[in-house]
Amino acid sequence: MTEFHFKSIGIIESCFKQKFCIPRQPGIVPQATATIVLEPEFSSEEIVRGLDDCSHVWVIFVFHKSQNAKNKNTVRPPRLGGDKRLGIFATRSNYRPNPIGQSVVKLAGIELKNGQTLIKLSGGDFLDGTPVLDIKPYIPYVDSIATATTAFATHPPEKVFSVKFESQARSQIDEASRLSGENIQSFIEQLLAYDPRPRHTQPDAIFSTKIYNYDLKWKIENNVATVISLVCLK
Numbered sequence: 001m002t003e004f005h006f007k008s009i010g011i012i013e014s015c016f017k018q019k020f021c022i023p024r025q026p027g028i029v030p031q032a033t034a035t036i037v038l039e040p041e042f043s044s045e046e047i048v049r050g051l052d053d054c055s056h057v058w059v060i061f062v063f064h065k066s067q068n069a070k071n072k073n074t075v076r077p078p079r080l081g082g083d084k085r086l087g088i089f090a091t092r093s094n095y096r097p098n099p100i101g102q103s104v105v106k107l108a109g110i111e112l113k114n115g116q117t118l119i120k121l122s123g124g125d126f127l128d129g130t131p132v133l134d135i136k137p138y139i140p141y142v143d144s145i146a147t148a149t150t151a152f153a154t155h156p157p158e159k160v161f162s163v164k165f166e167s168q169a170r171s172q173i174d175e176a177s178r179l180s181g182e183n184i185q186s187f188i189e190q191l192l193a194y195d196p197r198p199r200h201t202q203p204d205a206i207f208s209t210k211i212y213n214y215d216l217k218w219k220i221e222n223n224v225a226t227v228i229s230l231v232c233l234k
Contacts, residue, residue, distance in 0.1 A: 008131035010038040010119075012061065015187070016127055017210035019065060021196040023125045024078055025092070026103040028157065028194060031187040034105070034126050036119040036135065043117040051119075052110050056138035059121070062131045063099035071097055078199070080152055090151060104138050160195040161225040163188065172230040176214060184212070184230070192218060192225040 014034040016022045023029045036059070038047070051057070074085040075093040088096060108120040119135065165173065165185070177184045188211075197207065197220070206228065209216040217228040 006133055008039065008062070008133060009042045009135070010036045010132045012036055012059075012124075012126045012128065012130040012132060014124065014126045014128040014130065015212050016125075017212075019127055020207075021191060021209040021211075022127060023191070023194070023196070024157075025153075026105050026125045027123045028125070029187065029190040030106075030123045031183060031190055032122065032124050033108075033182065034121045034124040036121065036132055038117040038119070040115075043115065045112060045117075048110050048117060048119065051135070051137065052107070054107055054137040056104055057107050057119075057121075058102055058104050058134075058136040058138055058143075059124070059126075059132060060100065060102050060134040060136070061126065062133060063094040063096070063101050064129065064131055065127060066094045066096075066099050071095070076199075077152060086151070100133070104143070157194055159193040161193055161220065161223055163192050163225045163227065165227045166229070169227040169229050173227070176212070176230055176232075180212060182212070187211070188216065188227060188230075192227070195220075195225075 012034050015032055023032065072088055072093075072095050074087055075091055075095060076083065076085055077091050077093070080086070092101075094101060103125055105121045105124045108122045111118040111120065170185075173184050173188070176182075191209075191211075196209075204219075206217055206219045209218070210233070213233050215229075215231045215233055217231075219226050219228060
């Protein structure tokens with residue numbers, strides 16, 4: 001078989017610090033933030049000239065935490081309840097013969113800072129530290145096909161849970177929002193509403209999720225996601 005060797009053009013700094021709870025598709029959590037930090041050899045004003053005229057971009061990246069996983073011919077898509085198997089090429093699973101992913105995300109801005117080129121994104125589904133292989137403009141007349149069909153993901157996912165906050169968590173979130181300039185509460189509401197848990201979990205489990213520089217603890221009771229705390233990791 002023919003082999004190709006690539007090097008990353010940049011690294012993603014993401015609000016998602018672990019794989020658990022990353023949205024299963026881009027755009028599901030619009031307030032998810034990420035920044036592509038281009039490598040020095042690609043960090044110039046010329047290389048991104050005209051990109052800021054695009055509202056959205058394709059990001060081609062590496063599933064760098066799945067590279068050593070055993071290749072699978074079939075997987076269980078979450079949208080099918082985790083019980084039915086489909087061929088790997090019929091899904092967007094990260095366990096692929098070549099661990100390459102692609103996501104279309106909103107371009108939130110481009111910044112040239114201290115010799116670095118920073119490409120700001122929103123609505124991404126990227127793990128912090130993700131290597132980027134390429135960036136391409138999203139072109140609506142080509143990339144949006146109104147008559148396209150798919151086997152199982154025929155409509156957007158529906159929100160499963162309402163989200164509430166214990167008093168301690170609300171105070172911590174307000175402080176985190178003040179320090180970061182981000183609307184952390186809205187981000188958490190978007191994240192938990194779609195039930196990011198794995199298929200099989202204990203009904204009384206307390207979950208821990210690393211977002212931004214915080215450890216988010218939450219639980220599920222009677223179809224309500226309750227946020228318990230948000231503790232700074234640094």
